[in-house]
Amino acid sequence: MGRAEERKARQRGGRRAAPRNRPSPPPEPPESETPAAGGTTAVAAPSVAEGATRAERRKAAAKTKPGKPGKGGKPAQGRIRRLFTWKKMLGTFLGVCLLGIGTFIALYMMVSIPAGNALAQTQSNVYKYSDGTVLARKGTVNREIVDLSKVPKDVQHTFVAAENKTFYHDNGINLRGMARGLYNTAMGRGTQGGSTITQQYVKNYYLDQNQTITRKLKELVITLKVDQEKSKDYILAGYINTSYYGRGAYGIQAAAQAYYHVDAKDLNVQQGAYLAALLQAPSQYDWAVAGPVGRKLVQQRWNYVLNNMVGQGWLDKSKRDAMRFPIPKQPKAASGLGGQKGYLVELANTQLENQLMKKQGISRSDAEALVVDQGWTITLNIDRKKQAKLEAAVKSQLTSKLDGKKRKVDKNVQAGAVSVDPRTGKILALYGGTSYYDHYTDNATRADYQPASTFKPIILAAALEEQAKTQDGKDINANTIYDGTSGRPVKGSDIAFSPPNEDKTDYGDITVQTAMNKSVNSVFAQMGVDVGMKNVMRTADQLGLDTTGLQAVPAMTLGSMGASPLEMAGVYATFDNHGRKVTPTVIASAEKTGRKVDIPDPIGDQVISRTAADQVTSVLTGVVDDGTAKVSVAQNPLRDGQQVAGKTGTSDNNKSAWFTGYTPDLVTSVGLFGEDAKTHNQVPLTGATGLIPGTGRINGGGYPAQIWATYTFGVTKKQKFELETDLGAAVQPTVTPSKSATPSQTPSQTPSETPSKSASPSQTPSRTPSQTPPTTSPPPTTNEPSLPVETPTGGDTNNPLDPGNGGQ
Template sequence: MGRAEERKARQRGGRRAAPRPRSSPQPVPETPETPGGTATAVQSPQAEGGTRAERRKAAAGKGKPGKSGKNGKAAKGRIRALFTWKKMLGAFFTVCLLGIGAFIALYMMVSVPEGNALAQTQSNVYKYSDGSVLARKGTVNREIVDLSKVPKEVQHTFVAAENKTFYTDNGIDLKGMARGLYNTARGRGTQGGSTITQQYVKNYYLDQDQTVTRKLKELVISLKVDRETSKDDILAGYINTSYYGRGAYGIQAAAQAYYRVDAEKLSVQQGAYLAALLQAPSQYDWAVAGPIGKKLVKQRWNYVLDNMVGQGWLDKSKRDGLTFPVPKEPKAASGLEGQKGYLVELANTQLENQLMKTQGLTRSEAEAQVVDQGWTITLNIDPKKQKKLEAAVKGQLTSKLDGKKRKVDKNVQAGAVSVDPKTGKILAMYGGVDYYKHYTDNATRADYQPASTFKPIILAAALDQDAKTQDGKEINANTIYDGTSRRAVKGSDIAFSPPNEDDADYGNITVQTAMNKSVNSVFAQMGVDVGMKNVMKVADDLGLDTTDLPAVPAQTLGSMGASPLEMAGVYATLDNHGQKVTPSILASAEKTGRKVDPPDPIGEQVISRSAADQVTSVLTGVVDDGTAKVSVAQNPLRKGQQVAGKTGTSDYNRSAWFTGFTPDLVTSVGLFGEDAKTHNQVSLTGATGLIPGTGRINGGGYPAQIWAAYTFGVTKKQKFDLNTDLGAAVQPTETPTKSATPSETPSETPSETPTKSATPSETPSKSPSSSVSSSPPAPTTSAPSTPEETPTGEITDQPLDQLDP
């Protein structure tokens, strides 16, 4: 029978025949005959059953122990089939090929654009709160120089600072780019890693936006630029387009701005400073940098030179002989005369801070986005109040200074900040006699002691912490303390016995009277009673930067640095019933297609309302019956305004303060003794013709007079809304009974960690008065006979807080 006939026969039989064996046929066993005498063949398993699906199902069920085992084995089989090493390897190569393909496509699509850095540089417009124009700033200070004009060693400083492999790499840092893309995609901002080529591309061809798209473009363009452009041209482009601060774009403008020389005359140490400067131009500018900024830029400068030695670009013996090149004083840009420059700089700084916070930018990147980038920046400055403040400083102080007659008059600097305590807006600010003549902003500088203006912070900490005296009595406005001068504080592991002004003894006095008379010995003891760590924490919460400051009793005298801006924020928080106020000059900032909203100046409750209000109540006594009485309370310009405030005068009469407030306005005024040539801190004594030796500039003098002349001309007649029944604002000062005793018993737990002890004064403390006095005796003429060693180990005279006239 042929194959066709067999197939037809199977079809007529209703099922297919078994497939023909591929190998030699196997013997078929004999079969029994049917009853009809016909033999029947034994069917193979393939031929058994009905349909094909039924046979498959039957076969699958054979040998299975149960349902669970059946499913498990089947799942494992499917997983093994899915994740074989061949398939995984194939998937990996597929992804790689797709990635390579996508990059090739991107490389082909993205071309090197025309340079746009110059086109992006344009004027910023600054406006007062009423919309009137304060200043326009945008003249680009840039002069492109050929790389051949820059000494080779100076060229190497930039490579050593930013990209040691610059001369051998292909223009990109793959690890840095991967990290940057990952962090940008996750909203974590930037973390460095860019080569000089990438930074040049970002400066000249792209912008500072932190997006994945921009970073991918930067990668492609950097590769192309590195392939098409020489390393020297790339380096020249980088150093000529970078921003160095002081309004200087490019190395030529920077060389003139910082060292008054052309780029070709720069020394290697000067070049290393400019290279270090690029990391944070404003923070590292020596003229305005604080102690931390100066420390950081010196570290960066050393890092640059050490890298040059490591690369073989600088001989180690020459490097060891190099000293840090202190830059020249800056020259202010045109259009920022008077107070304008100070206002513009603070507005720029606060806008940069916001960009750093919201976009994760570095300081350098934020400055590049702000300076001369076409922003319209509106300030909170009220032009009427600004004019009044400037007039008050001139009328009460600067008009009386004559540097030709008195050398000390050249050393007097004034700074002031005025804040709305309800909104946190900076309404007026005085930074110095002129931005052209004194580049450092006296309103924001934090290198002078705030002295006794710190005392309200100690009381605020005591009230907020429900602190008690050494003998367990609650601390409040009526608590009795021993006001004896040079009285050794109790309960401290660090010996400390500060003198009062003119070494005057007050005997047993209330906290209210001690604040009125600014009695050092009382607040030194109170600080220990509260615990200096608690005091420093509250100071930080209120707005002072106490990072890394030791929590020692000497801090009760206001021995740290602070600015009028910071002190205005502290007192504004007290005026705002303990709700944090961070003064802001920035109202809004916008440019084409972009707007930046400043942070809310009003923050969380940092001390209780009752604590803040009782401090305010106590501070009204300083004005009405204390060190500010003559200049403020009895001022003829006062028209019933209720006033609180505190005077302060620091060591050696180097600074004098008055920070005061009404219900609607807080203003901090500081006077600083700064040598006109060296810029070192010097005494204010004798300025304006006051008798040398005794003619101290006190907080209750010129600072309080400036404050009154300004404030009483711009505030309304209001009274404080106080949630307290203690303090001078709500009750008259009472004379405590004779039975009241000051705190004497040492606390059980020392408040300090033992450090180097101060040497106690050789002059013994006078015995406390047997009766409590509400007013001081006639001050003695004695002064400390020997200097004492402070807890920090520095030899200095004991601070003498002034009893301001």
């Protein structure tokens, strides 16, 4: 055998190759089996070339191990590799792409540009009272189409800068935004931004606002065709003429008149930037009704628009730097909504929009487009008779006494009120102002004035719910003794706070019941710290106040945050409803072409215990019978024995005055607000209706309580509260002690203020000490003198962190 043959033999495992002219013997199996001890069969290892390394032998041995199909062995791996080859994966991908392209081509061939339907979709909304009679019919479209040539070029650019910087160069489609929109729609997450101006125009003019995959695919096709067949100027003109800007204005001409009282051709770039910014959220960004957050956001959006114009080379930077935000003018109300109708319609629209936003996950702008003048039939919870009674009460007790020609301050008095059924949460009556035409802002829903001492019951509710204790470890309830010294520094606070009482009166040791009756600031400031201000603010939020962004500081015990009559009515309705949350609702039903929107139940969960809520109610009956609402409510001849609970409030510097009160079947919050007739800044109410300037303050126990009593005692049913508590004035009535009575808790010797017979109730108190004889009711819990009238000091706490002099 030659060397070559020997090498080949070694490579074959030592076997010599058979001669070519002889048939080869059958191959030997790779493994031989020899009997092993015990009758078993041993598997012999395959032959390994002589001189192989240890690693090579291990590899050879590993090859003899049987695979485990389906569990990681080589047979299963092989099947996976054969199944997911790169050729198959690439083929699948290309197939899907071809299928998608084919589908799109078919869709593109089938879908044509439809006729514009914007006008066809605009219909009248019908609003009805709870009894089915028509309240208002609103549907006149405030739109005037203007040619793009009538709109200044700079103003045209503001809309492009705001919505679609690549408008003049793109094909009308934002693929990334479209893909995100399709995905979110498929996942039920609502919509997001990203649409081009062309897409928005197509949606506004050719399609509807429904968010479905089919509708979005149609939008894609029609957008591409519109972009191919129409000029950019045509598309931009259509966009700015069909968009909704708020204030009932459709199109840029109507918007220019609504916000700046000029024609579109006379708009400057600053005003155009505001209108362009407005399209993102018309109601939230409307300067006349926007809160601090809304005003901040729209200014940020305005700056964004102008900065984009500079970046696109459409605006000189030096000119942009010199520009100032153009404050819009006061709105002009739409026709047909005079008196209280406009306020009711706007609140109904807002609450319906809120529900659509929640259910469909859409933006405020899209919700407005679905609601405003879109053919809805909306039945309100408003009771026609109660509505008329509330309007009459405001007129007889307040507006008939105002004379703006004689007294400038009379022009600054604004009234708002909301009346709610605590068992159902229905808003039965609402007063938003003298007229929707005269005062666009709804005083019933505005939340920019301090509720003052009407916040005190919330502090007590938090104390009872948290089972809080005083600094010396005593349980807090109606009978707990507190130091009522005016200006006394609160204990246990990291922030120094020493609020004065009204007229800086010292009361000494008094019960919580008496402190509520007399609205003693020093007591409730200390109670707030004892409970923990975070707990107080959490309770306020649970009861219905919006506490977002507010600091939990002791100054909040004076009611120095903003609140609306609508919110305060909801809070007190929750007390009246034994602690079950009441969210006042104006809509009974909303229907459109067979579609009905589900209105959530205004009655929610138990947010505070019944015991806590009922004790608050019990304590608040004392405010009416022996406190700051005594003259206007308790002694009102219309009362006829009706049990009443409530609280007055008068803010510092007399910029607002409140009375929120309730009977077992009706809760009504009345607020008076000082608003400068020209600048709309907050101003004092002092001297209004001819009261002596400087001393004639409008107190919560005055006109607000008088309006409340005149309205409530004419519509409420006579009944008693059903209370589960053994504390508070309702079950332990207090009476004014005689002079000979010996006080049990060292009361203040400062005489209370009872109006003289010649004084106007609760406005001009005399300084004669109260000497009301004891009644036949059960023995008093305290010997404190009563204070039927409250007169705030002249401090100003517009800054929530500034304690001022304490509102009552």
